[in-house]
Amino acid sequence: MRNSLDCAALDAAMEHVHRAGMPGLFAEVRDGDQVWRGAAGVADVTTGRPVTADMRHRVGSITKTFTAAAVLQQVESGQIELDAPIGRYLPTPVPGESGDTTTVRMLMNHTSGLAEYLPYAYPSLKAFPALADTGPQSLDDHRFTRFDPTELIEMGVTASAVGAPGGAPGMYSNTNYLLLGQLLEQVTGTTAEQYITRNVIERAGLRDTELPAGPYVDGPHARLYEAWFGMIDPPRDYSEYDMSWVWSAASAISTVADLNHFYGRLLAGEIVSPSSLAQMQRTGPVISQEGRTIDYGLGLHPMDGPGRSVFWGHGGTVWGGGTLAMTRADSKRQMAVAVNLQRWNRLDSSGRPQPHPIDDALAALYRVAMHG
Structure with a gap:
């Protein structure tokens, strides 16, 4: 396939996002052996310190792909059995009928029916995502x-369930991750951070990626x-923030280059086996926290490209930061934007x-980054 990195178009598109009101953004796009890195804004x-394309960044729920890959290695x-009830492994946090009917797979693809804990940890977000009734305090x-x-x-x-285990559509919930x-931690005898660091x-x-829970980058x-x-x-500015509030769901720090490499x-089947990757790419409908219906697999979701090409990856947000990383199914065309x-x-x-x-x-x- 012909490489098609239009560097001038990518530079212009980045600058346009900055002029539209984004303080700063940076990205890496790959097409075969070609690599473009760019940054715009501050x-x-x-x-007025400028952004640069090699900056480290909180990548939010992109962490879920790392966690899902680690679980599948244990499968x-x-x-771990993918379709075993979570109560077999964790009877204390998920007791009774919920633990008996909610499987590991349901946690990974957000069909467990378990509620999001965020509104309870953050009282002023109690109506989230009913945004008009929330506040930032x-x-x-x-x-x-x-x-x-x-x-x-x-x-x-312990909150009211948002659906039946295995029901469709699922409801995106950080509780799952x-x-x-x-x-x-239960099956490896080490911390989640240590296991994911060593094995994923x-x-x-990856040289600039870590799974912390502390407040600093x-x-x-x-x-x-x-x-x-x-x-x-x-x-x-919320760049200093203790990330224990999202732990194995969304606390990773990385760079756009590391995300594309990952x-x-x-x-390419080099982190989990091809059969595990196929499980990750089995998708179903899930209602996102923004109220949109998305296709979601096991820590991965797809985005359609031109023709029949499909990109796989994840997005992520934290307080003040956002990231999207998408890679075409053949691993050749890649985009990571922060x-x-x-x-x-x-x-x-x-x-x-x-x-x-x-x-x-x-x-x-x-569009320019993914499709040329």
Whole structure:
């Protein structure tokens, strides 16, 4: 297949996102042996320090792909059965009927029916995603709170279920991936961070990726600005934030180069076996936290490309930061984009996010990056 990296078009698309209102963004796009890296805007709106394409970044729920790969390695070794009830391994956090009917696979593909713990950990987000009834004050209250994942899991497990185990569509819930972190610890006898680091991050050869739970990002990085739908004006910097609130679901730090390298090796069958990768790519409908229906597998979701090409990867957000990493099924064309502003849309009278120029500009960048 002919390489088709239009560097001038990628540079222009990046700059357009910045001019639309994004403080800073950076990206890497690959096509075969060709590599383009670019950046636009600032890492710090106060000093004007520019972003660079090699910056480390909180990648949010992209962490789920790493956690899912680690669990599937344990499935391959016979320590975990994908369709076994989670209560077999974790009877205390998921007791009774829920533990008997919710399988490991259901946690991985968000069909467990378990509620999201986030509104309970962050009281001012109690109506999330009914955005008009939320407020940002809990974000500051918990900037340096050290959460125990067991407590967060209990919030989700004891809340009213959002669906029956295995039902369709599923409901995206971080509770699922905290349970998968605990599952890894139960069967490996080590921490989830240590296991994922040794068997996924290091196995993939990643040099700038880590799974922390602390509040700081080491090395060059951008400030992360949260607007919370116009309720924080001007947007506030949350680049220092204790990430124990999302642990094995969304606390990883990486670079755009490492993300492309990781997904390339994953889709080439070098992190999990080809049969495990096929399980990851079995998708069903899931309602996202934004209320959209997406196709979701086991820590992966697809995006359609031109013709019949399909890209696989994941997106992620934290307070103030966002990332999207997508790799074509043949591992040749890849895109990873990081931004340092989140929830830039203001709400209309019904509480729905209004369109913003950043939305169209990002969509245009993704098209150029993925499709040439």
